[in-house]
Structure formats: C-alpha cells, structure tokens
Amino acid sequence: MFEELICRMSGGPMDELPLSALLDEAPVALALLDLGGRVVLVNRAYEALTGADRSGLAGLGCMHALRCDFCAKGCPVPEGRRAFSPVSHNGDIIARDRQRIPVRMTVALVPAADGAEAFFLETVQDMREVSELTRSGQAYSVKGFIGDSPKMRRVLDMIQSVAQTNSSVLITGETGTGKDLLAEAIHKASDRANGPFVKVNCGALPDTLLESELFGHLKGAFTGADRNKPGRFRMAHGGSLFLTEIGDLSLALQVKLLSFLDDRVVYPLGGNTGQEVDVRIIAATHRDLEAMAREGRFRRDLLFRLNVVRVHLPPLRERDRDVQLLRKHFLKVFCERFNKTVKGFSEEAARVLDHYPFPGNVRELRNIVEYAVNFCQTEGIRLEDLPEYILDQGPAPAEVQGPFDAAGRLPERSAAGSPGRGRETWAEAERRMIVEALMRSKGRKGRAAELLGWGRSTLWRKIRRHGIEG
Amino acid sequence: MIPLSGEEIAPRFDLATEVRVVQLDISGKAPLVLDDKVVVLPQASAEVLCRLVLSEAVNSVICAGIDEEYYQFLTWKKVRVLDDVVGPADSALAALLAGTLSAGDNLYPQPG
Secondary structure (H helix, E strand, O other): OHHHHHHHHHOOOOOOOOHHHHHHOOOOEEEEEOOOOEEEEEOHHHHHHHOOOHHHHOOOEHHHHHOEHHHHOOOOOOOOOOOOOOEEEEEEEEOOOOOEEEEEEEEEEEEOOOOOOEEEEEEEEEOHHHHHHHHHOHHHOEOOEOOOOHHHHHHHHHHHHHHOOOOOEEEEEOOOOOHHHHHHHHHHHOOOOOOOEEEEEOOOOOHHHHHHHHHOEOOOOOOOOOOOEOHHHHHOOOOEEEEEOHHHOOHHHHHHHHHHHHHOEEOOEOOOOOEEOOOEEEEEEOOOHHHHHHOOOOOHHHHHHHOOEEEEEOOHHHOOOHHHHHHHHHHHHHHHHHOOOOOEEOHHHHHHHHHOOOOOHHHHHHHHHHHHHHHOOOOEEOHHHOOHHHHOOOOOOHHHOOOOOOOOOOOHHHOOOOOOOOOOOHHHHHHHHHHHHHHHOOOOHHHHHHHHOOOHHHHHHHHHHOOOOO | OEEEEOOEEOOEHHHOOEEEEEEEEOOOOOOEEEEEEEEEOOOOOHHHHHHHHHHOOOOEEEOOEOOHHHHHHHHHOOOEEEOOOEOEHHHHHHHHHHOOOOOOOEOOOOOO
C-alpha cells in the first residue's frame, strides 16, 4: 500500500526514482504521511532527530512517531483536515532517548501530480541551538564562546578556517573547558551545518554496546537484536560525528574506527555489506593521547589520522580577564533562570574569584555562580554567598590581605551567614541547602522547591542525586 | 497506569488528559483485575500525573514518550516504567498480564 502511494507521489516505480535516498540527502527531518496521518517514509535526519528507526515507524500514526506537542495543539493532520495552508508551530518533541527537543515543525498538504492523491509533508527543524542562545543570552558571544583573552581569540579565529575543511579534528583540553561547545561550533560553522550533529560519548558505554551504537547492527546479529539499527555513523551522514572521550575507546574499537577513517565505509554488526557514509569526525579528549600511544594504550596510526587538525582549549586560569566576562555572563543567566535581581559581585567576592585557579574550568565557574545566585539574599554576591571550598585556597594575593588571616586563609567566621558550616564541597553545600529548605518547609517539597528557586522536578532530581530520603 | 489518548497509549506522558488505572491481584496463578478505571485530569501535566502515580500507589506505568526527568523520578520512587510503547491500551494491558510487555514494543498489528 505504501509503495503504491510512493509510486503515485513520485510518478513512477520506486526503482526509477529512489525517493527514500533522495529524502535522505535533505539536511532537515522530513516525513511523508498518508491522508490518515500514518508515516509512509521518513528520512535519515528524521531518524537522527527522533532516535527512532525508520523500519519501526512505517505505518505508525504521526503523533506516535514524532511525539510533538503540536499533535495536541491544533495540528490539522490528526484533526483529519483535507484542505489547509501550510502551518508552522514552535514546540517540542520527546525523542527515544527521553530528551525533550525544541523544534519548529511545518505541515503541508501536498497534492500529487495527477491531482488524485495527496499526502502530508512534515518538516521538523531542530531548534536546540536557537533556543539555547535565546535562553542564555549568548547572542553577543562568538559561536557560543565568551572570551577576549589572546589564547581564546586564537581558538575563536581558528573555528572558521577549521570548519571550512573536511579534515578530522581533535579537540584537547582539560575538563570543563568547552570541548563539546567547540565541536558543535565547528559543525555549525561548516558546510555541514544543516546536516546532523551526532554526539557519542566513548567512555559512557561498554565496548559491545558502543560498537553496535556506532556502527549499527542487523536484525538477529545478537540476542535481543530484534530489528535493524542504523548506528550513529549512518545517522550522522551528511553531518558531523562527535566522538567525545575518544581516549576511553578500546583498542578493538580503535581498529574499527581506523578502518572507517581509511575507507569511509561502515559495516554493521552481523552484516557483510558495507555502506559508504559521508561523515566528518570531530574527536575530543582530556587525556594525553601521545602518552597513551607511547604506553600502547592508544593506536598511534589512529592518533595521526585524528590529529589532522588539533585545537587546544586553554584552561580558565590561563584566560586572564575572561573570568570577569564569564562571571557577568553566568550571573545574568542564573538571575533570569531563578528570577533573582542580583546586580553584581562585592569587591571581596570578585577578588577571590579572580584569584581562584578553577581546576574545573568554565563549568566550575558556572556552578559557583549558580550556587552564589541561589544563596544570595541581597543585591550583590558577597563572600559568604560563595561555596566555602573555594575559600580554602593557598596564600592569597597581597591585595586581598584584608579578610584573610596570617596564614593567608579566610577564617571560618568570615565565611559568615553560615556559622558552624565548616569547609564543605559543592555537593555537600547543595545537599545541606536542600535539607535546610525541606526542614523549613516541613517536608513539603513544593514549598522547598519554591524556597530554593527551583522547579519541583529539579528538586526531585537533586534529592535523588544526594540520596536524601523522600 | 496507562496515559491515554482515546483507546490508545498517549504519545506523550506529559500531554495525556486521561489515564487508565488498573488494579490487579497477582497473588493467584493468573492475575485478576480488581478495578479498572479511567481518571480524567483537569489538564495535561506530567507533575500531576506523577502525583497521581504516588497517590494511587501505582507500581507500573506503561507509556510512550516520557521526559527523562519524570522517568528518573518515577524509577527513583520504585515505579516500573515501560516507555516507548505504542498501541492500544488493551493490548498493552494484555501483554503486561502475559508477562511479555517490554519497553519499546509496538503493539499495533504488524503486516505479514
């Protein structure tokens, strides 16, 4: 039935016009639906966006395939309307990995060539990047990066030229320096920007699962493989595949990746036939791959192939005045998010932050500002609003002698507002903050969430993370 | 509990305005349906549904799309969540009773 419909749409037999292959090349998620709203065909970008396999989608009602909020908010397809102008909607979908993805979807009724048969064309654009920019006010930054230091300027200058090549990129840098952001920035600045950006964390999955995740598998390849799976390489066709934590890849999979980089063909598990894939590889690691290669834990030939273009992200402690820029930026972000009116940092708090080494880099600075905005009850973030662990540093610079004792440490009482708190880590502080809020709200989580300025589900998640009994 | 869209499993947990709550007696050889009711919600809300899950002491939720946050919350509360299931609610219940239901199942009749 569906093949007939496709033939009618394309005006000829499927083998004359490979509609499916044609749609696969489109950089945006597309679905063809019959007049009953059932999926006839989806393209590769649709699979990448929803995480669903096309073989499981054929014949399924569109609302079950896409899971868009538009289905319940006036979409003409389930309403059975047969005549309407194309409609667009900004909403969200729930992907198969349970992620909520902001999208802009457009539905159009397309009459067929002979006028007898019509179909719906659904176009779904991934709006994650736009949404993130709008939310965090990053529009004034370069490619999502905020920085004015010479080292960061060099990196930012590189993005455009690196993006224009098709070479593999290796991003190195300490944890929290923004490797993921850089990978996405390179992708977005490249000719592949409209193609998929698919990320795989090589350290997050056991070897066997990772192989199937990357290269896909055929039905029956192993116990539990009840359907074909395309794999991330194929999902990233026409776009970029970001392999983060590449240093955690096993030697066996390193060989398979090396083979792909040589011939650009992927062989799914359980299959003998390869499929050519056009993917740009961007890899990232915080590990020293050269040292690993010397120790025999990373293949030198793979390192050479990945290392065509290398971009090193400097740690925050080497980024001079960027700390101030980032501090202001995150303050704005969290004030908006938590609906607070904190205007800035006190001189003392700013000085401590300026001299803190930030071993966790930008991510740590972000967390510190989030913590401080949560705690701050005045218009300016004071010393006592900062997490105490950052005050437990080595000798302070001369100009900050005031609040420090002779040993160059901040006396316990100076971290006031919290008598008897002692030194605590970020996690301990957050846990304490939650327990205090729960006590103040007499165990009512809704009220506790309000006191903390969080959503209820954020509080639930954090309660769970800290193992606080619910 | 099964969030509903008509007679089918609702495409999204957070957008369901009706839920089917089935009480089973599993002490015997075959599970026995003690109660089977449909609760109509004043508005679609994942948080309201989560509260209902807890207040009704639900131990299994069968749904299609569910946000990671609510999935984690429910599993943390020791509720078994079988998600990414599509098809008629009756078929889901039957498969659950038969012990054959898994996350990701498509319960619509398959061609061939």
